[in-house]
Amino acid sequence: MEEEKEKVSRRNFLAIATGAIGGLIGIVMAIPAVAYVVGPALQRRSQENWVRLGPTSKVELGNPTLFKTVVESQTGWIVSEDEVSVYVLTEDGRDFIALSNICTHLGCRVRWISDQGQYFCPCHNAAFDKFGDVVSGPPPKPLDQFETKVEDDQLFILLGG
Amino acid sequence: MSVGFGNWLDERIGWRKVWDAIFLRKIPKVNWFYTLGSATLFVALLQGITGILLTIYYVPTPDHAYDSVQFITTQVPAGWFIRGVHHWGASAMVLLTVLHMVRVIMYGAYKYPREVTWFTGVGLLLVTMGFGFTGYLLPWDQKAYWATIVGTRIAGVAPFIGEPILRIMRGGEDLSAVTLARFFGTHVWVLPTLLLLLLGFHMYLVIRQGISAVPKRGE
Numbered sequence: 055m056e057e058e059k060e061k062v063s064r065r066n067f068l069a070i071a072t073g074a075i076g077g078l079i080g081i082v083m084a085i086p087a088v089a090y091v092v093g094p095a096l097q098r099r100s101q102e103n104w105v106r107l108g109p110t111s112k113v114e115l116g117n118p119t120l121f122k123t124v125v126e127s128q129t130g131w132i133v134s135e136d137e138v139s140v141y142v143l144t145e146d147g148r149d150f151i152a153l154s155n156i157c158t159h160l161g162c163r164v165r166w167i168s169d170q171g172q173y174f175c176p177c178h179n180a181a182f183d184k185f186g187d188v189v190s191g192p193p194p195k196p197l198d199q200f201e202t203k204v205e206d207d208q209l210f211i212l213l214g215g
Numbered sequence: 216m217s218v219g220f221g222n223w224l225d226e227r228i229g230w231r232k233v234w235d236a237i238f239l240r241k242i243p244k245v246n247w248f249y250t251l252g253s254a255t256l257f258v259a260l261l262q263g264i265t266g267i268l269l270t271i272y273y274v275p276t277p278d279h280a281y282d283s284v285q286f287i288t289t290q291v292p293a294g295w296f297i298r299g300v301h302h303w304g305a306s307a308m309v310l311l312t313v314l315h316m317v318r319v320i321m322y323g324a325y326k327y328p329r330e331v332t333w334f335t336g337v338g339l340l341l342v343t344m345g346f347g348f349t350g351y352l353l354p355w356d357q358k359a360y361w362a363t364i365v366g367t368r369i370a371g372v373a374p375f376i377g378e379p380i381l382r383i384m385r386g387g388e389d390l391s392a393v394t395l396a397r398f399f400g401t402h403v404w405v406l407p408t409l410l411l412l413l414l415g416f417h418m419y420l421v422i423r424q425g426i427s428a429v430p431k432r433g434e
Contacts (some may be wrong), residue, residue, distance in 0.1 A: 086293035
């Protein structure tokens with residue numbers, strides 16, 4: 055009777071020990087695995103930096119002017135050059151508004167139609183006024199604005215802020 | 216798993232019979248050398264898990280292979296660990312497979328009625344070697360490149376069929392993007408499929424035949 059009892063407990067002990075060691079190995083593998091899969095998703099964009107658009111003299115008074123600039127960015131192991139298009143508006147030649155040309159609805163590129171005095175998005179017929187506010191169509195909010203600064207008559211915008 | 220739920224599930228899928236057949240089967244009195252097969256199986260499982268994780272970032276083209284491996288090792292959290300386990304696990308696989316085989320040979324465990332188990336085991340050894348050979352190229356560094364040049368050349372010296380084999384392995388005259396892609400495809404699709412088939416059969420036979428006892432002198 056006594057012996058019988060002992061046998062069962064020995065078996066149970068081995069089962070528990072096997073389970074515990076197996077569980078430990080599982081955890082040692084699972085934690086790095088989750089970090090490995092999720093890691094890049096948690097990484098923030100590259101920190102903000104000022105990007106030169108061009109001379110302020112290029113901006114027409116009262117009319118949005120398109121500037122294109124190339125920004126180097128790294129995704130994963132690939133360094134790529136992306137073209138960033140920005141509409142710049144000034145009413146007095148001193149204060150500048152820099153608007154993103156990315157529609158706030160679903161990310162199509164908007165175009166300035168000077169005849170109508172509106173930005174137009176071809177994807178879903180959205181229209182924004184020259185300050186980027188929504189005139190008509192589905193966009194939920196005005197066009198994004200970049201912070202601007204002028205140094206030596208050169209116009210800069212803050213990207214990644 | 217609570218007993219109640221275990222019973223509920225057993226009535227429906229009959230898992231207890233399978234569980235008992237695998238884990239509660241009768242075995243003769245054996246020694247630690249008999250764990251080498253299980254050890255090989257464990258490392259194979261580890262290789263499968265870490266290998267699947269590596270494919271999440273690895274890209275098998277000459278443009279990206281090296282850089283994506285560097286990215287895994289230096290940028291991805293725990294990437295060095297996942298790659299490290301896969302790297303050392305590969306050597307462990309070959310080592311354990313061979314040791315397991317040596318045990319089977321030394322104890323005469325390949326004899327009647329276990330000949331077919333032995334043959335599937337030999338197949339598994341070849342699959343393991345194939346994994347090692349194709350996986351070695353994938354980091355696409357100098358060592359990988361030249362080792363595969365040499366490895367395919369060795370296949371090429373076989374009389375008559377050597378040249379065609381070399382060309383099929385490389386996917387052309389030279390070691391190229393085609394070679395990398397087919398080594399990758401073989402490493403992650405062909406060999407794992409073969410491994411699963413052979414391993415399933417191998418283990419079915421181990422369970423069906425039971426394992427052999429340590430032979431005694433004069434038997």
